[in-house]
């Protein structure tokens with residue numbers, strides 16, 4: 001049997017499995033068959049995975065570029081990610097205007113996503129979080145580094161300081177296009193940008209990779225903080241850019257990414273069945 005067929009079949013089965021785990025409004029669509037349906041199922045699942053792994057709590061959000069229109073993106077209404085279902089998803093243009101479900105209240109920080117998609121044609125998914133382990137590395141004492149292969153992409157990570165462009169006394173939120181553009185300038189071509197006193201924004205070509213990157217940005221930050229503590233001032237050896245890039249060079253949808261995704265889906269299903 002051709003490998004591509006197996007991959008497609010396993011993606012469809014996984015998404016059906018994901019839908020069963022999610023429950024709620026998605027139950028009416030038990031067998032997503034189009035690439036759009038699969039993308040929506042993955043977006044709902046990414047919300048749940050990122051909440052389950054502690055990257056997102058009551059706040060933060062994940063989006064995808066609209067598979068049907070590259071000038072649009074899709075993200076949930078203003079809702080805790082763990083509670084997101086397909087009916088909560090809104091399509092936006094790059095000015096942050098909702099194009100459907102106009103009665104729903106959107107996230108004020110949707111401008112992060114809008115401006116990333118506008119500026120970065122290579123990006124298909126964006127995660128913005130207040131990832132707790134990452135916050136210390138936006139505070140100026142130590143730069144976030146690639147500590148192991150799983151966060152090999154995290155070298156030369158820029159830090160966005162809202163104060164530099166917008167002065168003291170902002171509410172720290174990226175809640176308009178001007179702030180979004182300023183953040184994206186700091187992001188540059190990086191897969192992640194830290195945000196002083198706020199969190200981080202992680203991007204990737206597609207949602208499973210963005211989800212894995214967001215999780216491993218958080219795990220890597222915790223490992224680095226631990227290593228700094230153990231080192232007690234002695235120098236540390238991080239991954240070089242060449243080492244990080246070599247692992248990333250496995251492809252934009254590595255086996256590791258799908259393996260992690262499948263594990264998180266299985267863990268969510270198990271925790272959902274245990275709570276019934």
Ligand SMILES: [Zn+2]
Nearest residue numbers: 109128129199
């Ligand atoms: Zn935020």
